[in-house]
Amino acid sequence: MNISNGIKIVEGVALGKLRFYRAPFRETNPAPADDPVYEQVRFESARKTVLAQRRAMKDRVRDSLGEKEAAIFEVHEMLLEDPRFIQKCEDLIMEQRRRADLAVNLVLDSLAQDFREIDDPVFGARSADVQDLKKAMLDVLSGVENEWEHSETPVIIAAQELTPSQLFNLDRDKLLGIVTQGGSQYSHVAILAKSLNIPTLIGCMDLSRDWDGLDAALDTYEEHLYIEPTAEVKRILIQKQEIERENKLRLCMLKGQGNTTIDGHAVKIWANIGSPQDVAAVLDNDADGIGLFRTEFLYMGRDDEPSEFEQFQAYKSVLEALGPRKVIIRTCDLGSDKLPDYLYHQKEENPALGCRGIRFCLTRRDLFKRQLRAILRASVFGNPGIMLPMVVDVKEIMMTKALIEQCCDELKKDGLEYKVPDMGVMIETPAAALCADELAKESDFFSLGTNDLTQYALAMDRQTPGMERAWDAHNPAVFKLIEMAVNAGHAADIPVGMCGELAADLDVTAKLLQIGVDVLSVDPATVLPLRQHIRGINLEESDTLSS
């Protein structure tokens, strides 16, 4: 048995096979192929491989889930056998001398786009099918297939490093656990793992490729990954899983209860999400609302920007599911580590200080307007708020408001229904905290993004592995900035929430309540543990502000 040690990101236990993630290589080189006949053979062989995979999947799903569920793979089969699809790819390869990867990319992208432009959710789903097939074809063509993605058995995935889009692209039903060699505690990939609530360990320095396919066990409570665990280790971990189940049942008793301290101080607990798929966990964990919808993840793990209609569908589905409860939709915080290739952004020396968040959106107004229009249209279906990331001054709010006005005029002309939601800003730069009184005049609410606030206040990159030893989210400078923002917000009579990771830090909950934070927005799995913790606090007895 081997033991590798790391840093816990998401608590939990997992037992299964360890499989290494291989990042697919995507061919985007438009140069003519040297040998079109060879490319033609590659295309045909990849098509047949994916067809066989889909047929095998269909049989497995039919046996385990039923005929209806298996039908989805018939759509995939039909597409792969469609003579028009085959002909278009062959024409591009033989007549225009495109490489097989590029031909598949072009043909399936254009088909997905055609489906997306039809204003109907059924065709939206077809577009997702096409993207899924494209990914499968390109994986086979690039020769770096993660074959476990096509198997029914979930695995613990290991990787040197994972990007948010790589993680986002993985089928969460196939993941028992995540182990990486690199990574850092406050990186977006760590945050995504939390929202997926999958046991995750980062910084396992001695992770070895020789372990690929071996039996493994992950115990992130102890921060251990066991390779070929002994029967005794497995027995102990199975026992821990049993205790986890019992704890979960106990927490379930808190559903429908308030978030009120012993001395009667009430606070809202909302949840953070990265996609409409996370809504089930929000409802299941009884969150009072959504305090942060990280919409940039809708743009990631794909090869093109989501259309206005696709985004509208995503926001509408979340708003409808939450009914009267608040849903704070953060406009896309693209840039830095969240930058899909198709946005063709220039390379930056210091991406965390580069064109990111609202700065990025205000330089890409067409993209921003497509998102704003989608949010305004979806707002009719629930109780939304729009929130701007990485704001440093009032000008950015005013420019966004002007764009919203333009969008309203256009929507009116297009005869489309819309509603203008409340608008708030994230307080996640020292500039925003220091000028919070100015920002409050143009905002309906604030939300403290303590991940970035800490990064920028302490001048420490949240992405750099190993930084956690020096990183101190409890640093007095961070708390001074938090207090400034809360006081400025309250002076202007607007609520102040917190959606950074500090909101989930039980060591400072009492202090945050004393400072006056109105909403704590955390990953869905933390809602009930936080509720339990708050119900045990007596603010009259705690002397946390001075500590």
Ligand code: PEP
């Ligand atoms: C934050 O910075 O605290 C935050 C919530 O935003 P993100 O983690 O997405 O940058």
Ligand code: MG
């Ligand atoms: Mg942030």
